[in-house]
Amino acid sequence: MATTNQPGGQRTSGGRMKAKSSRRARSVRTELQLLRAACWLFSERGFHGTGIRDIAETAGVAVSGMYYYAASKDEMLEAVTRRVMDLLMSSSEETLRDIDDPAERLVVLMAVHVAFHARNPRAAKVADHEFQALTGDAREGIQQLRDAYEGVWAETLRAGVRDGVFQDRGSVARLALLQMATGIAHWYRPDGELSIPQLCERFGDMALSLMGASRAGRLLQVHDLTMPDPDLLLERVELSIEPRNEPSHT
Template identity: 75%
Template sequence: MATTNQTGDQTGGSRHTKGGRMKATSSRRAQSARTELRLLRTACWLFSERGFHGTGIRDISVAAEVAVSAMYYYASSKDELLEAVTRRVMEILAAASEETVRDIDDPAERLVALIAVHAAFHARNPRAAKVADHEFQALSGQARRDILRLRDAYEKVWADTLEAGVRDGVFKDRGNLARLALLQMATGIAHWYRPGGELGIAQLCERFADMGLALMGACRDGRPLEVRDLAIPDSELLLERVELAIEPRRKPSGV
């Protein structure tokens, strides 16, 4: 039998009850987090396969095996799911790039690191990358402005690196076109790269970094710079930094 102390709290059986409630609450939170992750992965898969406009909210519900009524607890619309996918992509790209170049001062090595992060991300997370790169255009209003701010901040790191290289006489001045060309070059990886192919991600990053240096006319002491002349981030560390939880690694169970 439970007893009551001087403050009126019960002991004995009630402790078990409190612990049970705490465990139940923790279990519900974990289940909610798993459901949210499944919805985002499913939306990411469908948006990358069919496009945003070709995907309906019921399509996502069926593929994720989550009732439409339950979906609205996590997102009020498919627009909100698109925003969530795109936001997570930009946040991971920005965080991985910032962490990788934090202690690198040399513009050429910074560029190599930025290219490696961008290439590794698009190779490892192709579906989420394609959604963020192309389908985000379907967003409007404040959501679109927020995503554009994140994208502009990410691209500014590239622009600052290129400008520093031009000032130091390491890069040729190619103008804003260079930044766009470098980003687009590595962004395309999401469309054609397949694991198990001719190149692993480490080799892919090196090849693209070399092409990036060549595009910028990177040169030091009258000699063209190549990746072998510079430090390149460890590929295992890069992959850890660009790992995106919402990237669907397999077809959703309900598709």
Template identity: 35%
Template sequence: MVHEAIELFAARGFHATGIADICRRAELKPGALYYHIGSKEDLLWVILRDYTVTALEGAEKIRRSSDDPKRKLNALIEFHVETIASHRLEVLIQMRDADALTGEHAEELQTLRRRVQACWQDVLDEGRRLGQLRNTDKTIVNALLGMLNMVATWYRPDRGESAEATAAEISTMVLRGLSNDLRDT
């Protein structure tokens, strides 16, 4: 049922997708969705939470690693692009429909997203403290994550695009732009 909802929300949008559409696609009776999930918003919450937790767990692991900040930044970019490539539809849903969440769901998603941003900010701040990176304020983190999330709108593996190659190109560009020593990139 979650997979079917992801496909429908990505194609039509949260607001244009009805419970009946999801149940029809999942070959369930309408009451089954309410029994298993609760509401259409709860289903959206599960989709966005699961993707964001995946992004957060990877970012936290990289932030805690003993690598130097440039390697961590490279690893963050690689992980984020590869995660987006494997969760492209969820990212598209988050970009378009996250504001459909209300109350506790909206607050919890925002908390998860802030934690992801904090991982990136910590890595950039560490790089600045060690003299490896310049200008690492929150605008840079927001710009980086915004740019990376947009990969979901154009990345297509069926056209021969590789998540690894895409991540490598983006990482080179970012590191050249933020590095204090261009010889290191």
């Protein structure tokens, strides 16, 4: 049971709990500031063009304080990339749940990939390109996450070929589909011609076309299938470390 404040400045157990909770909240906020700063700088200058001091100054954190969260900029890059891959995998798995049809699974995978790259362009660019600067166990760990994510795509394409829904385009099809959508991070603008849900539909149609998707001799399009709910999809791909604006300390 929590005690009340006592004369002479004795602290209560409730007060200690509140103090610890406050410190944890500050710690989480500081970590987010650092990851957003790292994400911004890595996407602007590249990993090799960014120093540990640059990240600390951009986040408004003392360099000495930053070492509480990461011992090096390599650890910051690994953390950014891991969060990207974890969210891509979890949002794909959630949205694919209870969907067995290969054509619908492909459309869902493409929608998640497109929405993620359109909504989180800086983090996506860091994970897609800068991760190659990692070495050793960090590089191997991230590569395993990438392989697992691509494995979901590969199995979906194989299932479609087995079911006679897709043409067999070989492994190059998976690479082409992923690379096609990955480029969105470089050119998509929210105030452009298409909204993210519209973009997902366009890319879904292109994915089906690339795989020659058909049933009973008729080519399939997205409007023949069930698309994920746009609001739910955007909620699932929201990445907390994506810097929505330029950090104020740059």
